[in-house]
Amino acid sequence: MVQLVGSLRKELADSLSACRVLVVGAGGIGCELLKNLVLTGFKNIEVIDLDTIDVSNLNRQFLFQKKHVGKSKAQVAKESVLQFCPTANITAYHDSIMNPEYNVEFFRNFMLVMNALDNRAARNHVNRMCLAADIPLIESGTAGYLGQVTVIKKGLTECYECQPKPTQKTFPGCTIRNTPSEPIHCIVWAKYLFNQLFGEEDADQEVSPDTADPELSWNPADTEARATASDQDGDIKRVSTKDWARSTGYDAVKLFNKLFKDDIQYLLTMDKLWKKRKAPLPLDWLEIQKLACPQEVTGTGLKDQQVLGVAGYSQLFSRSVETLRSMLAEKGDGAELVWDKDDPPAMDFVTAAANLRMHIFSMNMKSRFDIKSMAGNIIPAIATTNAVIAGLIVLEALKILSGDVEQCRTIFLNKQPNPRKKLLVPCALDPPSANCYVCASKPEVTVKLNVHKTLVLALQDKILKEKFGMVAPDVQIEDGKGTILISSEEGETEANNSKFLSDFGIRHGSRLQVDDFLQDYTLLVNVIHCEDLEKDVEFEVVGDAPDKAPTPPSAQEDKNVANGNKESAEPSTSSKAPAEQDDVLIVDSDEEEPSSSTMDVRMESGGHKRKLHDAETGEASAKRQRLDQPLAANEEDDDIIALD
Ligand SMILES: [Zn+2]
Secondary structure (H helix, E strand, O other): OOOOHHHOOHHHHHHHHHOEEEEEOOOHHHHHHHHHHHHHOOOEEEEEOOOEOOHHHOOOOOOOOHHHOOOEHHHHHHHHHHHHOOOOEEEEEOOOOOOOOOOHHHHOOOOEEEEOOOOHHHHHHHHHHHHHHOOOEEEEEEEOOEEEEEEEOOOOOOOOOOOOOOOOOOOOHHHHHOOOOOHHHHHHHHHHHHHHHHOOOOHHHOOOOOOOOHHHOOOHHHHHHHHHHHHHHHHHHOOOHHHHHHHOOOOHHHHHHHHHHHHHHHHHHOHHHHOOOOOOOOOOHHHHHHOOOOOOOEOOOOHHHOEOOHHHHHHHHHHHHHHHHHHHHHHOOOOOOOOOOOOHHHHHHHHHHHHHHHHHOOOOOOOHHHHHHHHHOEEEOOHHHHHHHHHHHHHHHHHHHOOOHHHOEEEEEOOOOOOOOOOEEEEEOOOOOOOOOOOOOOOEEEEEEOOOOOEHHHHHHHHHHHHOOOOOEEEEEOOOOOOEEEOOOOOOOHHHOOOEHHHHOOOOOOEEEEEEOOOOEEEEEEEEEOOOOOOOOOEEEOOOOOOOOOOOOOOOOOOHHHHOOHHHHOOOOOOOOEOOOOOEEEOEOOOOOHHHOOOOOEOOOOOOEOOOOHHHOOHHHHOOEOOOOOOOEOOOOOOOOOOO
């Protein structure tokens, strides 16, 4: 058997075979990593993954074969590794690392933890567990040709959460409905339209012109009045898009003329919108059909990479409406279609509708291929990238086990060589952020919300779990009485869920002590009561740091506004993101073409520049954003990432 033992110092080789390590994730990076670890001489490895093997994994997760489809990734990875290294001692867990069984004591069993994960929630959690257990963590991720490895050591380096990560951002509805300026706006609109016509109707996915656009009025009171008015008569007069489409029998020509002519003409009447931007050009079905020849086709090669003309897309629109109509009819009454980028008629529909709208708003149309990758924000997972990153993880692991944590680096794998002809660029590790709400000595945050409108359940699910990454929070109000607002013990405080925070005396300046016992994590939450949060915003984290946060209660009541919300000012690097264990990596990008630039593939990044290690500076990566992981939430329902 090939093994590197002979090339390592004896002490190091001995410590490799003696030490116990944990690999979290047995997917794209995990398979490569497990193979590397045993071939390097690691003997005691535990691996955990809750996934099972999918056919689509087989092109890069080489520990798996066709016969393994449907089986546990962790278990099969173990068996495959044992075939070429029978002396290894591997324990496999087919389970979630967020399961309470894997507590701080469990983490303390290891010299080192290596993440090979695909989602932010699990990364946050392992970060906290390793901080709590004070075990070094090697964090990694890939997206297409890009990759990153970094080392996290309590007290010495930044933790995974030191840099604030932008929250999910959405485009203002009026950008989507009235004033699209980028192809992604039209793609989002087209996907909403699909849902409105064929899928589940969602009030948040309105596609018709928005008369409450704040831009239509310079007088905010006027806008408000208009918004109220339109809400009111909207409720009365508006027929749902789906009902209307159904009443026409999904007549493609009628749909076309309503969406691309009448609605656009209506938009043109909102003349304030077009004072400073190019006005849209309505399309008429008949006029377009007169353009006898199916117009120019640009782009060569594969059909998916061609851009058809307006006539071509009008035809595609018509055909796809017909196909989807019959699919819907086949499913019977009340049925709904679910948008899926891999469903050809659905993708045809979105391609056609998005392109027609792009044309109307004077944008260059896009190929089906481009639209698919934007609609799904897909960056393909690449086996070689995973292999490089897994190799780098082992090199960092060797430094840690040699006691040279100071020598560890964040290493970026770039798509293009830098001027020094290097693809791999190491950067010095940053020290922990004093303001981190996870690894600071006394983590504290300030949250602005309306205490009369925020339910206890929303505090738990949206703020503490979703925003602050807790698994099972307990909340106590610092009201002198120690009122327990939320208990992680089942059955203790469920009755509170449907009550408002103010029902428990929580008001401006209240402080909540939040504990997650599994993560051994305590967070102090300062509440700022606010009546005028933006529409659809339930809460805001004020500042990104305790030392910038206002000191409640009374002294600084007005100051919170000045702190602003840094995140909301950030560029649109946000994301969301369902992905299977890196089948597709879903990344954040505000680029029109996610693949066009290495710099701009930012995955749920903090958007903070990384300092480069002196010797290795290459400007290509100087601008490179921190490439935190392809996040990937658990759900797979929504591929479109709506950006500001
Ligand atoms: Zn931190």
